[in-house]
Amino acid sequence: MTAAPILETLRRHGVTVRREGDRLKLKPATGNVPADVVELARAHKAELLAALPDSPDLRATLRRLAAAEGLPGALVDRLTDADLQPDNGAGLLSEEGLRRWLHVLNENARMRQGIAPPGWTQASHCRHCGPVLLWQGAPPVVLGCPWCHVRRAGGHLPHPAVTCATCTHQQPRPDSSEAGMHGCAQGHGLHFACERRACADWRPASNTSEISEAKP
Numbered sequence: 001m002t003a004a005p006i007l008e009t010l011r012r013h014g015v016t017v018r019r020e021g022d023r024l025k026l027k028p029a030t031g032n033v034p035a036d037v038v039e040l041a042r043a044h045k046a047e048l049l050a051a052l053p054d055s056p057d058l059r060a061t062l063r064r065l066a067a068a069e070g071l072p073g074a075l076v077d078r079l080t081d082a083d084l085q086p087d088n089g090a091g092l093l094s095e096e097g098l099r100r101w102l103h104v105l106n107e108n109a110r111m112r113q114g115i116a117p118p119g120w121t122q123a124s125h126c127r128h129c130g131p132v133l134l135w136q137g138a139p140p141v142v143l144g145c146p147w148c149h150v151r152r153a154g155g156h157l158p159h160p161a162v163t164c165a166t167c168t169h170q171q172p173r174p175d176s177s178e179a180g181m182h183g184c185a186q187g188h189g190l191h192f193a194c195e196r197r198a199c200a201d202w203r204p205a206s207n208t209s210e211i212s213e214a215k216p
Contacts, residue, residue: 003051003094006044013037019052051094058084065099075105111147114156123160124204131159131202140204159200165193168205 010017014029015037024041026033041048062076062084093101107117116133124134126145134145147157164170164182170193171183181190186201 003044003047006040006048007051007094009040010037017041017048017052019049022049024048024052061095062098062102065095066102069099069102071102071106075102075109111150112153112155114150114158116158123162123166123202125202129157130200131162131198133158133160159198161196162199162202163194163196164191166202166205167199168203169201170205 007017010026013034015033016027016029018025018027024045026038026041028034059076059079062079063073066073066076111117117135120133120135122134122136122138123131124138124145125141126132126147127141127143129145129147129151132145132147134142151157164184165179167184169185171185172178172193173180173182173190176182179193182193183190184201188199188201191197
């Protein structure tokens with residue numbers, strides 16, 4: 001058996017586990033650790049020791065993994081000692097789990113700088129953020145999106161370049177061709193239908209109903 005299902009069983013019982021050298025430390029959320037959980041951890045001690053980083057060296061382990069993954073060391077430097085406590089989950093992750101966590105931290109840091117994750121090239125409309133870049137296949141209109149936490153924190157949102165031809169506010173002029181100059185119901189003047197530009201009022205011309213939240 002691998003460590004992953006054992007760790008999941010411990011979590012279901014509200015028990016955190018950390019490694020200290022060649023020993024395992026079990027901590028219940030309340031009361032005592034159930035006897036069957038203790039026996040499970042004891043029976044699979046070798047697997048857990050192999051999967052869990054040694055607690056005193058967790059920051060060093062994260063720095064090593066960040067370097068191996070080509071991620072900035074500042075990701076680890078910004079973590080507080082509290083972030084690395086077992087109760088916060090980091091001490092429960094295997095090295096593979098720590099690698100994935102570092103990539104999530106890096107993606108979040110880049111999003112706070114206004115950099116969209118790889119593959120997020122589709123223009124969608126968020127009710128709170130306006131036009132945003134999401135992944136291919138995302139709903140065209142959403143009530144909330146992954147950029148909302150960036151906006152709430154005062155970060156930069158990379159609004160996509162859009163066209164009037166794809167906007168519900170487009171007002172075609174009878175004296176203009178389909179690709180010619182068109183008006184705007186939001187008062188943004190005349191623009192060529194296929195001219196690509198940033199517009200905070202762009203909304204996709206679609207009958208698609210809004211969904212509660214967009215998640216990749």
